Amino acid sequence: MSVASNPYAPNVADLVSNVRNFQIIESTLREGEQFANAFFDTEKKIEIAKALDEFGADYIELTSPVASEQSRKDCEAICKLGLKSKILTHIRCHMDDAKVAVETGVDGVDVVIGTSKFLRQYSHGKDMNYIAKTAVDVIEFVKSKGLEIRFSSEDSFRSDIVDLLNIYKTVDQIGVNRVGIADTVGCANPRQVYELVRSLKNVVNCDIECHFHDDTGCAIGNAYTALEAGARLIDTCVLGIGERNGIVPLGGFMARMIVSAPDYVKSKYNLKKLRDLETLVAEAVEVNLPFNNPITGFCAFTHKAGIHAKAILANPSTYEILNPEDFGITRYIHFANRLTGWNAVKSRCEQLNLHLTDDQIKELTRKIKQMGDIRPLGIDDVDSVIKQFHAEL
Numbered sequence: 001m002s003v004a005s006n007p008y009a010p011n012v013a014d015l016v017s018n019v020r021n022f023q024i025i026e027s028t029l030r031e032g033e034q035f036a037n038a039f040f041d042t043e044k045k046i047e048i049a050k051a052l053d054e055f056g057a058d059y060i061e062l063t064s065p066v067a068s069e070q071s072r073k074d075c076e077a078i079c080k081l082g083l084k085s086k087i088l089t090h091i092r093c094h095m096d097d098a099k100v101a102v103e104t105g106v107d108g109v110d111v112v113i114g115t116s117k118f119l120r121q122y123s124h125g126k127d128m129n130y131i132a133k134t135a136v137d138v139i140e141f142v143k144s145k146g147l148e149i150r151f152s153s154e155d156s157f158r159s160d161i162v163d164l165l166n167i168y169k170t171v172d173q174i175g176v177n178r179v180g181i182a183d184t185v186g187c188a189n190p191r192q193v194y195e196l197v198r199s200l201k202n203v204v205n206c207d208i209e210c211h212f213h214d215d216t217g218c219a220i221g222n223a224y225t226a227l228e229a230g231a232r233l234i235d236t237c238v239l240g241i242g243e244r245n246g247i248v249p250l251g252g253f254m255a256r257m258i259v260s261a262p263d264y265v266k267s268k269y270n271l272k273k274l275r276d277l278e279t280l281v282a283e284a285v286e287v288n289l290p291f292n293n294p295i296t297g298f299c300a301f302t303h304k305a306g307i308h309a310k311a312i313l314a315n316p317s318t319y320e321i322l323n324p325e326d327f328g329i330t331r332y333i334h335f336a337n338r339l340t341g342w343n344a345v346k347s348r349c350e351q352l353n354l355h356l357t358d359d360q361i362k363e364l365t366r367k368i369k370q371m372g373d374i375r376p377l378g379i380d381d382v383d384s385v386i387k388q389f390h391a392e393l
């Protein structure tokens with residue numbers, strides 16, 4: 001679809017936008033492991049890593065190798081798989097962690113440290129001078145090993161803006177590959193995201209990555225806005241799992257991005273793998289796919305009200321901004337309920353290979369509605385009514 005024909009495409013006047021040039025740092029095997037229900041054994045981690053690779057994740061981020069002995073071994077095992085996705089591990093801003101990380105075989109290291117007053121006081125107790133000095137040491141060390149390195153401030157949106165811009169400027173000057181902004185507590189709104197990313201863009205040359213928690217329901221919107229403001233990479237987790245209620249969900253983010261950048265998204269990501277990937281992770285962490293999940297929720301492409309059904313049958317774009325075929329999913333026109341209309345019933349008759357005139361279908365529709373006034377209807381119920389009506393003609 002050309003930009004001119006897509007009103008949801010990035011604004012052509014906005015030269016900093018990366019809406020059509022973003023990358024995904026898939027963190028199901030790092031942030032996702034921090035989800036309350038998550039326990040991934042080695043086999044499951046490998047299965048998920050392979051599935052993320054097949055989907056086309058640009059990067060796969062893994063739990064810190066210092067978290068436990070098995071975490072380190074799993075990290076090494078995933079690095080040996082030879083996946084197309086680049087493999088990252090995630091560590092504290094500390095030389096001890098960095099020394100372990102660079103020996104695992106990863107392509108890059110994501111370093112993080114809290115910069116808000118809450119985290120400086122209650123998490124690690126370090127001031128900004130210490131943070132800057134340690135960050136420089138860790139970055140130079142990781143770079144000296146020939147690996148990619150990202151520096152991120154935890155709790156960025158509750159950090160002092162001058163502190164933030166100073167530390168990012170410092171790490172950019174010594175050649176960090178990316179800097180990251182993290183909305184660790186999910187407090188940011190899209191306007192604040194836009195402003196912070198734009199301010200950061202003015203002081204660094206490297207790429208900007210963003211990490212958004214969903215405590216207040218803004219994660220996907222914030223991610224999109226960050227790209228508009230010039231961020232390049234977004235952290236996601238399958239189904240949005242993570243600490244508390246998690247971060248940007250991969251599927252929902254794909255839904256948002258395919259509307260704005262259809263050619264880019266379709267050429268880069270294997271969207272037909274999304275449902276299997278979500279099912280794999282849902283089973284691993286013992287949750288159901290949410291009923292209202294974008295794309296894969298059980299009713300995401302079900303049309304019920306008669307007015308909708310008629311228009312959808314004429315042209316699916318009337319009530320669908322996403323095309324289910326892009327994701328290997330089929331749409332469903334609900335006809336077994338009292339909100340149905342004769343167009344939906346006609347379509348069902350055609351599926352059943354029963355020929356009725358329009359007037360007959362309208363009469364049949366009245367019958368279905370009468371039944372639907374009394375109780376919820378099943379498809380088999382209504383199919384029997386249709387077949388009996390036809391037989392009696």
Ligand SMILES: CC(=O)SCCNC(=O)CCNC(=O)[C@H](O)C(C)(C)COP(=O)(O)OP(=O)(O)OC[C@H]1O[C@@H](n2cnc3c(N)ncnc32)[C@H](O)[C@@H]1OP(=O)(O)O
Pocket residue numbers: 034064066067068091092093094112113114123124125154184243
């Ligand atoms: C917002 C996020 O999601 S950040 C990523 C979170 N990921 C993890 O926590 C990975 C899993 N964590 C773990 O396995 C453990 O917490 C470990 C191995 C990292 C550390 O374990 P412990 O040494 O037993 O410390 P504990 O977890 O109780 O406390 C965290 C320690 O890290 C220090 N710390 C916290 N953040 C940072 C940071 N970004 N950089 C450097 N040090 C930090 C704290 O000061 C504290 O050290 P202290 O108690 O010795 O003063």
Ligand SMILES: O=C(O)CCC(=O)C(=O)O
Pocket residue numbers: 031090110111112152153154155180181182183184185211213
């Ligand atoms: O490393 C990062 O950028 C983010 C760390 C994290 O999970 C968070 O701050 O919520």
Ligand SMILES: [Zn+2]
Pocket residue numbers: 031184211213242243247
């Ligand atoms: Zn997080």
